[in-house]
Amino acid sequence: MAAPNEITCSQLNRLIGTPECLVIVDVSIDPDFEADPFLIPGAFRHPHTDLSGLGARLEGRPCVIVCQKGIKLSQGTAALLRADGIAAEYLEGGNYGWRSDASRPRIPAAAIPGAIEGRTLWVTRHRPKIDRIACPWLIRRFVDARAAFLFVSPGEVIGVAERFGAQPFDVEDVFWSHRGEACTFDTMLDEFGLRTEALDRLATVVRAADTNRNADVAEAAGLLAISVGLSRQYRDDLEQLEAGMILYDALFRWARDGQGEGHDWPGGRA
Structure with missing residues (x-):
């Protein structure tokens, strides 16, 4: 059974490019990101250890949190944000799930x-x-x-x-x-x-x-x-x-x- 604060890659892909898209935050640790330096379109990186800084950056806007596999980092960060009153979801499967479909675009961070x-x-x-x-x-x-x-x-x-x-x-x-x-x-x-x-x-x-x-x-x-x-x-x-x-x-x-x-x-x- 899907978690109430989980969003699938297909659901997120339908939102990207529209005014209704959630703020996308990539909290992958540096070694994981350096091994695959690409971002889901519209995403920005932020360390999961700086929750107060992320909260200030979000300014109360709903968001989806992304890590490599959609497990502890993204789920924990989303849960902590929700505890602070911010509508936060995590991406099912994380970056691994996103890149499993070649039709979904990925932005090279260096660009x-x-x-x-x-x-x-x-x-x-x-x-x-x-x-x-x-x-x-x-x-x-x-x-x-x-x-x-x-x-x-x-x-x-x-x-x-x-x-x-x-x-x-x-x-x-x-x-x-x-x-x-x-x-x-x-x-x-x-x-x-x-x-x-x-x-x-x-x-x-x-x-x-x-x-x-x-x-x-x-x-x-x-x-x-x-x-x-x-x-x-x-x-x-x-x-x-x-x-x-x-x-x-x-x-x-x-x-x-x-x-x-x-x-x-x-x-x-x-």
């Missing part, structure tokens, strides 16, 4: 930039349209939920990156940018190991809309139109990003399990 004050920091050109909204969505939903994004003048992106230790993206001649015919969103999928069926499907739309190949994918023209509309609606780039998060949340659900659905009028027409 994640170092945190600055507990979060990754990114910088790009102001007045975003497509890639510069799609990439922040991907990072916040799959890599670092607390990631911060700076939008600055095009000519100042590199200088701001150097001065503040931020990662420049979607500008020329930087690591996180277009490669050949692929866009920055593609680059991040590759580097973070996030090539899933749903994200690949979403990437085809982002790529076509971002590189003026709207005829290649039926949905691309719609994404371009909405993205331009959002850029005209919001003067503040960060407000536009928050609105764009909702847009890409919806596109992800379409790409994951809704792309086969059509619509007609009157309702119920075969």
Whole structure:
């Protein structure tokens, strides 16, 4: 019989990438993690010995605790958090269970930039349209939920990156940018190991809309139109990003399990 505070890998996989996803905390000990340095998408590492620090970091948010096998470390940590009033679950099978299915993505820890004050920091050109909204969505939903994004003048992106230790993206001649015919969103999928069926499907739309190949994918023209509309609606780039998060949340659900659905009028027409 499953424990009341246990979550399966399949259940967690359905939550990852959505706004409803729990905070994922990896409490694996260093030797185990060093032997297999990958993270479940969205997870961050925290020592199981620092429960007060973890509680402060969670800020009361519900979480799922992960260790290598889903036994003593994760179950004990989850139980202690629950005793302190935090809704905590542990992942059945832990990292071993997660990696038993090759279709579930795993992020190489080395690909994640170092945190600055507990979060990754990114910088790009102001007045975003497509890639510069799609990439922040991907990072916040799959890599670092607390990631911060700076939008600055095009000519100042590199200088701001150097001065503040931020990662420049979607500008020329930087690591996180277009490669050949692929866009920055593609680059991040590759580097973070996030090539899933749903994200690949979403990437085809982002790529076509971002590189003026709207005829290649039926949905691309719609994404371009909405993205331009959002850029005209919001003067503040960060407000536009928050609105764009909702847009890409919806596109992800379409790409994951809704792309086969059509619509007609009157309702119920075969």
